[in-house]
Amino acid sequence: PAALAQGNPVPTEGGDPNILNLPEHSTGLGQGVNPEGSYGMPSKYEAHVKRRISPGLTQTTQASVSFAPLQSLFGIVTPSGLHFERHHQGWWDIDPSKHRLMINGMVKRPMVLTMDEIMRLPSVSRFHFIECGANTAAEWGNVAVPTVQYTHGMLSCSEFTGVPLITLLEMAGADLKNGKFVLAEGADGSSMTRTIPMSLILSGEVLVAYGQNGEMLRPENGYPLRLVVPGVQGVSWVKYLRRIELGDKPYATKDEAVHYIDLMPDGLHRQYSNLQEAKSVITTPSGGQVLLDKGFYNITGLAWSGFGKIKRVDVSVDGGRNWRTARLEGPVHSKALTRFNIDWVWDGKPAILQSRAMDETGFVQPTYKQLRAVRGTRSIYHNNAIQSWLVQENGEVKNVQLS
Amino acid sequence: PAALAQGNPVPTEGGDPNILNLPEHSTGLGQGVNPEGSYGMPSKYEAHVKRRISPGLTQTTQASVSFAPLQSLFGIVTPSGLHFERHHQGWWDIDPSKHRLMINGMVKRPMVLTMDEIMRLPSVSRFHFIECGANTAAEWGNVAVPTVQYTHGMLSCSEFTGVPLITLLEMAGADLKNGKFVLAEGADGSSMTRTIPMSLILSGEVLVAYGQNGEMLRPENGYPLRLVVPGVQGVSWVKYLRRIELGDKPYATKDEAVHYIDLMPDGLHRQYSNLQEAKSVITTPSGGQVLLDKGFYNITGLAWSGFGKIKRVDVSVDGGRNWRTARLEGPVHSKALTRFNIDWVWDGKPAILQSRAMDETGFVQPTYKQLRAVRGTRSIYHNNAIQSWLVQENGEVKNVQLS
Amino acid sequence: AEKFPGVGRTATPKEVAAWDIDVRPDFKGLPPGSGTVAKGQDIWETKCASCHGTFGDSNEVFSPLAGGITPDDIKTGRVAKLKDPTAGRTTFMKVATLSTIWDYIHRAMPWTQPKSLSPDEVYSVVAFLLNLNGIVPDNFTLSDKNIAEVQQRMPNRNGMTTKHHLWPGNEFGGTKTPDTHNVACMKDCAPEPKVASFLPDFARNAHGNLAEQNRIIGPVRGEDTTKPAPK
């Protein structure tokens, strides 16, 4: 659009000064390898790519959230320095040599393990998404926030390394016949507790993890130990994990009896609603961005499902009337973010962009209309509706909902 | 071994004080979400996990290398802050809005693109390893360095996002019939140049990449643009990429005519030796580490091949007499690091640990004896021999070579 | 033979006692003890009211704990106000299980000094909160002996359902099918789209300048929300 200059004008002096006048980095000696003890950081030109707090969302910073800048990320890995944060009683940098894990409850032999010991056990490394159950919560009723960082940014994906929880339960002689529920408990002030589904433990999917993207978990994400519960909302991925208890009944902890319960139109709350259903969002172009010009664009975004692998993602540029199937970056991992890309030539006219995920169960991401027809607009959690971005004639992209 | 105290002693006071006396993080309020503009960092307890310079290896820091701490990494992703560095004329933090890419040579229409334009094109995201051709060079003749950081640390693996180079060549109307070689050129002081194999360009594997592990490339790794040449030694992954030229003859650039050539016993040098053959290394336990105790350990390591996917990794604990097949973490990506794990109970006696990779072509990683029989000990590059770690009775692990 | 020799040891009873503090809906894990509404009020005023308000109704540090409950709710075990789309939702309007409140206050409150309350103090302050919400009388003493009876008066005790698709496994006998059944239609699927909701112009800059929330290069920029939208 006229509003913005072209990024690559035809040069007036017979050439782009950025080419004709060699930059100092082509005519000088650069910096040396980083000195011992340094840890590499992003370019100074990337200062805009940061986690952000949504103004007015929470009253404290310790029971709060910072959102990942999805609009600026590539691929499926979330850099750990940009991983979304969600704390219920603040975060800590815990001395790992003093951290302990206890296994108790319906086990033959209650146990205590050090980090040294946990890290000696057979480990696995897997890519999984983590999404807060309250991701996209602000949008249940109406458009409330402008960008994908605020609409969908309680979402990240990492390679996690750890020990399958089932290994530890078996070590302790767990009564897997009568033990039907596991309590996971953190070591932070809230000593966060959640009831963990046994089926995911038995399948070997639930991990007691210490590694994230090749290094240890970050303090904000539970260093030195957290539970990884693939497909399940983030609150179950207990951070600073200190205890695992096997029991025969569910625990109804605060964050599964007062929060992370979904209010239905009839006034009933759904309890133990754990899984994140298939969902997707276009990250570029997305709300709050401006297209620089008419012409070709690569529409790109993320899809994920707590029920397994993403099978297909379709994209519409006309508000859901017509759809084309996007390219998925493979191999597609189960319960991990999946990047999709699709070609698009923007003609300068208004366009409404949508993406629609389908997972390996055949489930298709719903429209707002379909979702609200069952769940109303007050259930806070598990909003997986199709997102609409309106590209306006002036190039600006708006977060919109359709009737 | 007696040398080290047990990590988890039976408590004398009827309980571990780290359990009985609740730590302050269980009885206080933690820190708030990170303020706007911060970028998350590892725990302060992870200060030992750093890139390092090998003493005496290079005479300057700008034509030098820092090694990734493989002994402390998990999974396959190398955190970008720990990615190995290799510079020939120092590194720069280049203003991306002024960076340009030129395509010229045997093309109908020489072109200039801005970063904005490159980032509008259809992109792909793929996991690939990058290994310096000189990785493990110090060990061709004899054991020279103590740890896997120094023996194998010019190795990293990231998710790269970018545009297939073939897309750009086609845009420029490349003469793909007569154009047989591509020159890639950087914008740094050395304006690093390398001849890029056309077959990998035609296969769509070579990428003009801007993304690494979800964010932009790090300045040390070529921000804002570098070539990704999967399977090929790192020097071809030209950083600060400014130009692509299509030609009908190879270029014999300094780093393919004076260095990155392999001296054979007969005094001939192999030129244009680009691919990294199948290789693997055990990262834990590895040289310079000490086992804390007898008993169970998870032997873990990395395998990779420039020829495609890793098919299998075998591990020996008796210096290559007997082998067992390790577990591979899947899905296995082509030309990416592949993590392997295998169980081991250490009985306290000396043991020699080895790993042996096999790739999808059926090629099996060679012993030092086999490799030296063909290449001698002076070829510097492409040392992919099987690594031996001697676990001594005192628990210390030594880098050794066998006769 | 052990499967993982050398790894892990048996926890001692003292250790388990120190950490196994959870209290389940059937009150498994509840330590013996008791506390009165009056004592609870004292504790509340010293240790809780600064954040939650004298009547548990403050919205300053966290959403209100008390209010919104009618005597009829206590009878039916369903909080009627939860059907009112305009009503706020307090903690006691939602919670079905008293154990949850006891357990959480014991492990996590006061926020800045979690785990500092004795069991009797927790009984007291829970009694106070029950009283604030009209569930127990002013002179009530809550104890491990009568807590199960009080549970029978929890206003939203019948307000939970597990009839849904979102628990992996059969433990709660949820539903086998999802709530929604969209189909992957590809052509002429929907009528001409109409925008029904968007942010008003005055909120343009409410989340800060979006130009500074996007990379300085790339296929797009962030909107300069310090200025009106370009024509």
Next chain:
Amino acid sequence: AEKFPGVGRTATPKEVAAWDIDVRPDFKGLPPGSGTVAKGQDIWETKCASCHGTFGDSNEVFSPLAGGITPDDIKTGRVAKLKDPTAGRTTFMKVATLSTIWDYIHRAMPWTQPKSLSPDEVYSVVAFLLNLNGIVPDNFTLSDKNIAEVQQRMPNRNGMTTKHHLWPGNEFGGTKTPDTHNVACMKDCAPEPKVASFLPDFARNAHGNLAEQNRIIGPVRGEDTTKPAPK
């Protein structure tokens, strides 16, 4: 129709000239010009010798550029000393293509001021280096006209082979099979292993304290190399 409308533009001739500086082995890309050994020596002493030594033999900033070449090498085009396992390897012992030297000095040297030399200066300093290595006489003038002849005197011009397995594609007609043919034997594969090489005790701390190069937790620790190995 364009495939990617709006993306990219045609490069101007001026732009291509500014960046297309590479010189190929067949001297495609070589700008016209010339330079004498004498002028090269002046440049060398002012701009190069501080790092590479007066005779190109310094090892202080980088490995030696000159030396190790015999008149016979210049005849045969193979540097004999490359067969000597005890000999060091200078740049001119290895390089087969003179274009490489011209191109590299032009684009990258002097190290702190790359691209500051004019073509004539590069011709001069290359002439000087050729003279240092006994390839051209003291009174030689190197130019775009005679450089191909000088190439015929490069001491290691026949010293390269592409008969190997490590170039993807057929452009160089490499070999189809790898150098080594290990087999994945599983049982009783090798004789009792004997350690043939390891670091001597005195080098224990040569790479710093390894205890500080490993995590403070985990299945292992780093060796405390400030102390002798434990018994």
